[in-house]
Amino acid sequence: MAAFIVEGGYRLTGEQRVSGAKNAALPILAACLICPGQVRLYDCPKLRDVENMLAILTALGASWRQDEDGALFLDMSTATGHTMPQRISKEIRSSIFMLGPLLARFGRAVCTYPGGCEIGNRPIDLHLSGLSALGVRIREESGLILCEGDAMRGADIHLDYPSVGATENIMMAAVAASGVTYIRNAAREPETEDLQAFLNVLGCDVSGAGTSNIRIAGGGWRARSAVHSIMPDRIVAGTLLCAAAITGGEVRLSNVVPQHVGSTLSKLREGGCAIDCGEGMVRLSAPPRLSEIKLIETLPYPGFPTDMQAPFFALATVAEGTCVVVENVFENRFKHGPELMRMGAVYTQKDRTAVIRGVENLTGTQVTARDLRGGAALTIAGLKARGVTTVYGAELIDRGYEALDAQLRALGAHITREESL
Ligand code: UD1
Numbered sequence: 001m002a003a004f005i006v007e008g009g010y011r012l013t014g015e016q017r018v019s020g021a022k023n024a025a026l027p028i029l030a031a032c033l034i035c036p037g038q039v040r041l042y043d044c045p046k047l048r049d050v051e052n053m054l055a056i057l058t059a060l061g062a063s064w065r066q067d068e069d070g071a072l073f074l075d076m077s078t079a080t081g082h083t084m085p086q087r088i089s090k091e092i093r094s095s096i097f098m099l100g101p102l103l104a105r106f107g108r109a110v111c112t113y114p115g116g117c118e119i120g121n122r123p124i125d126l127h128l129s130g131l132s133a134l135g136v137r138i139r140e141e142s143g144l145i146l147c148e149g150d151a152m153r154g155a156d157i158h159l160d161y162p163s164v165g166a167t168e169n170i171m172m173a174a175v176a177a178s179g180v181t182y183i184r185n186a187a188r189e190p191e192t193e194d195l196q197a198f199l200n201v202l203g204c205d206v207s208g209a210g211t212s213n214i215r216i217a218g219g220g221w222r223a224r225s226a227v228h229s230i231m232p233d234r235i236v237a238g239t240l241l242c243a244a245a246i247t248g249g250e251v252r253l254s255n256v257v258p259q260h261v262g263s264t265l266s267k268l269r270e271g272g273c274a275i276d277c278g279e280g281m282v283r284l285s286a287p288p289r290l291s292e293i294k295l296i297e298t299l300p301y302p303g304f305p306t307d308m309q310a311p312f313f314a315l316a317t318v319a320e321g322t323c324v325v326v327e328n329v330f331e332n333r334f335k336h337g338p339e340l341m342r343m344g345a346v347y348t349q350k351d352r353t354a355v356i357r358g359v360e361n362l363t364g365t366q367v368t369a370r371d372l373r374g375g376a377a378l379t380i381a382g383l384k385a386r387g388v389t390t391v392y393g394a395e396l397i398d399r400g401y402e403a404l405d406a407q408l409r410a411l412g413a414h415i416t417r418e419e420s421l
Helices: 022-034 048-059 086-091 093-106 127-134 164-174 192-199 234-246 260-270 307-316 338-340 372-384 396-397 404-410
Strands: 004-008 013-017 037-044 061-065 074-076 108-112 137-141 143-149 157-159 180-184 203-209 215-217 223-229 250-254 274-279 281-285 295-297 322-326 347-352 353-357 366-368 388-392 416-418
Touching: 004 372, 004 396, 013 404, 022 037, 022 048, 022 093, 022 164, 022 192, 022 234, 048 061, 048 086, 048 093, 048 234, 061 164, 074 250, 086 093, 086 108, 093 108, 093 127, 093 143, 093 164, 127 137, 127 143, 137 164, 137 307, 164 180, 164 307, 164 353, 192 203, 192 223, 234 250, 234 260, 234 281, 234 307, 234 372, 234 404, 260 274, 260 281, 260 307, 295 307, 307 322, 307 353, 307 372, 338 347, 338 372, 353 416, 366 372, 372 388, 372 404, 388 396
Parallel strands: 013 250, 037 223, 157 180, 295 322, 366 388
Antiparallel strands: 004 388, 004 416, 037 074, 061 074, 108 143, 137 143, 180 215, 203 215, 250 281, 274 281, 322 353, 347 353
């Protein structure tokens, strides 16, 4: 098991360019299946989840290479399979994104129930009911989900909940349906807009992403090749800002869309940070100790992102006053809490609510990442804590951050990685 070894007490300063967004790259890699030719993607982050998606595409017959300029070049012309490899598909939740594009390209798809971080039940009922509204016949056999959709037709689909993944899956399938599809109560996360932009580069006709109503005019697409740049990662940006904030640091991040991190910035300001935004840039200067952040309540975008809950939990453990954290999106996303408690954090939790009383400082010890963002939170806590914190399970953190240790080191953190502890 790999671990981050963090020596706390060093103030982060300097500049960092934020990588491309994992949550945009994963559905866009799936959407490549729709293209019968070549795709060039810029700013695709180098992450374990991305490697797994590429492995699934390879198993389906596609090939890819990383060009010298860092761009990812995919040849989708040779993709012929519609049955997803079971082992890798089980490892990442995003394998479910393949359903829509496989249906669009081949009219059929076979997959298993997807895996991913254990942060709740994460059912896929909204994905499946959306696809079935498009006329896809779905049955389950020996743990496999078998979909047939050679005659998909446009539909008016109202999502019970604005699920990001279900919205994106339906968008990708609907491009091949006859007629027009509307997704109502669609997720408004910025990553849906990046997917829309990519689908339109492929020659599809999608509009409305970023609002609650998305319109997809189906009936085919024209482009045999596509070039697209993945949008900046708003969660990586938020995580780096939290890392700087907990150390009383001062950082400038480039490749950020300030509007995408609006709710994160608002909470950092509440904690006493001075923040200055410009075109594609955010600068943060934090006080020696953060002031009270009263409430963190996760909601679908543009509300406070569930992916930023764990990093703010870490901040609240050493901020002044008391912070109430309400996790509305995933029911099991406080696994970092008991680990932070081992470092001296003081909090109580009941169901989806945690109440954290800030202490002067934490103490370094051995902790274990239980999920991706929780692992980032433990690393952030280690930057502040007295002494040395060992964060086991760095592989989980690799799922969503490109060498987080190196990024933090570049800002002055004392952090190393050990491969087999
Ligand atoms: C995406 C993000 C993830 C983020 C989450 C919420 C990607 C690759 N991942 O995950 O980082 O934390 O959005 O912003 O983009 N739900 C159902 N039925 C479904 C689908 C979802 O009940 O069919 C529930 C989930 O269990 C969860 C809630 O809806 O409670 C939100 O899930 P969803 O928006 O779908 O998140 P993901 O797309 O899985």
